[in-house]
Amino acid sequence: MxxxxxxxxxxxxxxxxxxxxxxxxxxxxxxxxxxxxxxxxxxxxxxxxxxxxxxxxxxxxxxxxxxxxxxxxxxxxxxxxxxxxxxxxxxxxxxxxxxxxxxxxxxxxxxxxxxxxxxxxxxxxxxxxxxxxxxxxxxxxxxxxxxxxxxxxxxxxxxxxxxxxxxxxxxxxxxxxxxxxxxxxxxxxxxxxxxxxxxxxxxxxxxxxxxxxxxxxxxxxxxxxxxxxxxxxxxxxxxxxxxxxxxxFVAQFIGENNTLDGVVSKLGSDSCVVRLDSGEEIDALPVNVSNVGDRTLVSIRPERVEIDPDLGPDAHTLNAEVLEFIYMGDVFRTRLRVAGRDDFIVKTRNRADQVRLKPGQKVKIGWLPHDCRALDI
CATH class of the missing domain: 3.40.50.300 (P-loop containing nucleotide triphosphate hydrolases)
Incomplete structure (x- = not known):
């Protein structure tokens, strides 16, 4: 909106x-x-x-x-x-x-x-x-x-x-x-x-x-x-x-949430492109932005992100570095360095074939564009 x-x-x-x-x-x-x-x-x-x-x-x-x-x-x-x-x-x-x-x-x-x-x-x-x-x-x-x-x-x-x-x-x-x-x-x-x-x-x-x-x-x-x-x-x-x-505010207050800062570089009725402060461009759903050039905060839930993704041609990917890999029982919580930020979290379900990641390891992460929301800064 x-x-x-x-x-x-x-x-x-x-x-x-x-x-x-x-x-x-x-x-x-x-x-x-x-x-x-x-x-x-x-x-x-x-x-x-x-x-x-x-x-x-x-x-x-x-x-x-x-x-x-x-x-x-x-x-x-x-x-x-x-x-x-x-x-x-x-x-x-x-x-x-x-x-x-x-x-x-x-x-x-x-x-x-x-x-x-x-x-x-x-x-x-x-x-x-x-x-x-x-x-x-x-x-x-x-x-x-x-x-x-x-x-x-x-x-x-x-x-x-x-x-x-x-x-x-x-x-x-x-x-x-x-x-x-x-x-x-x-x-x-x-x-x-x-x-x-x-x-x-x-x-x-x-x-x-x-x-x-x-x-x-x-x-x-x-x-x-x-x-x-x-x-x-x-x-x-x-x-x-x-x-x-x-x-x-709602995105940050309800549940755990990843945010990346940037500027709207393209804007359509149901999609936009955000140029992150780190230089990368990502697609997002334009929820609370009005014009090209607006500062925006991009919101992505940790469970919507995949590591080494296989999400198809519509997925957006970024390079990342593993900082922490934490076992939490039902899920693994991975903290990554993404687009210049050290607080990007990915949650993955505990599976028998889960690969245990190590700090310093380079990975790719990805998500589908509709899971990425461009909000007010």
Whole structure:
């Protein structure tokens, strides 16, 4: 997409501005000091039942958006709607939204069952109805036998399951999650990623999930909104986000990525030629460039590159020198010197016939032109 259309990712996203949007942000801005905007003209709509992840580095605005939706922060400008109704002036406890935080936020003096009972008591449910809902919620997170324990008697993973059950116990249509797995170890985090996604889809709830962990975002979400500098840089399903980044920030932030700097020397509607700063010319897909002479950053995923390639006549090849060859179990990771850069990475699947490369070895690398994307610098 030409740079003139996107303005470096600052184009206002009018995605699904429809009457059937379940959650909607309309030109929402947020400033804490009256001068600096931490959220800038956010337009975003979610259908009912979607699992949307807000992904980005610290300070990008993602958590502020979640807190405005929850009601813990107020928008400086714009309107937030739930089921078509404005909620800017509705206090948090009346929005009917479930919340899960990284620090669990369980009441330490209450048992697990009492923690789950609290949001039901606030809603003035009778005892028998509360007991039924508590049992169902605990069973959903595989904690049915833990109702009598206190939070201090549970592991971190168990506490997070209870926090999730408390968010689901009153059967909300919308659940917000702020870095809920950030304090857990890798194996437990991956287990709970699967369970949260499964529950969300089984129950048909809408989830807005905030994280800075790109793996979480890619594995759990229906769509991902990548935030930077208070704006959504790209909003797309995980595979599209990874395979077809629309600007250099998204390409660099999502997954591992190779970049080469150069200047557009030829430009067509579906292809361009980039003269690299090292002098070589390569073909690329013109994603975010407008004119011949534009500086550009060429993006290529490590797994799309082959060493000593046999990709056919359309492949582009460059000379390279091996700097490191690392065994990683399922893949080999090779660091190369390419076009004057020492940080070019190639990932190859671990095969029985894999040739082990040595530092200093000269090789050719290659890729197909459509896997090479010319982006903004």
């Amino acid at each position: 030409p740079k003139s259309d996107r303005k470096n990712g600052e184009k206002i996203l009018l995605d699904m501005q429809a009457e059937d949007a379940f959650v909607q942000f309309e030109r929402v801005q947020k400033s804490y000091d009256g001068e600096t905007l931490v959220v800038k003209d956010l337009n975003l709509a979610l259908p009912k039942g979607e699992f949307l992840t807000m992904l980005g580095p610290s300070g990008s605005g993602k958590t502020t958006c979640l807190m405005m939706l929850a009601g813990f922060e107020s928008a400086t400008h714009g309107e937030i709607k739930l089921k078509g109704q404005p909620i800017n002036n509705i206090p948090p406890h009346k929005r009917g939204i479930g919340m899960v935080f990284q620090n669990y936020a369980l009441f330490p003096h209450m048992s697990v069952a009492e923690n789950l009972s609290f949001p039901l008591e606030v809603r003035k449910m009778g005892k028998s109805e509360r007991e039924g809902k508590i049992k169902r919620a605990l069973d959903m997170v595989q904690m049915g036998d833990f109702g009598g324990r206190r939070p201090a008697q549970l592991s971190g993973g168990q506490q997070q399951r209870i926090a999730l059950a408390r968010a689901l116990v009153f059967e909300p249509e919308l659940v917000l999650m702020d870095e809920p797995l950030g304090a857990l170890d890798k194996q437990l985090r991956e287990t709970l990623q699967f369970e949260i996604t499964r529950l969300a889809h089984e129950l048909g709830i809408t989830v807005v999930y905030v994280t800075h962990d790109q793996t979480e975002a890619l594995t759990m979400s229906d769509r991902v909104a990548v935030f930077d500098d208070g704006r959504i840089q790209q909003l797309a399903p995980p595979d599209e986000l990874y395979e077809a980044p629309q600007n250099s």
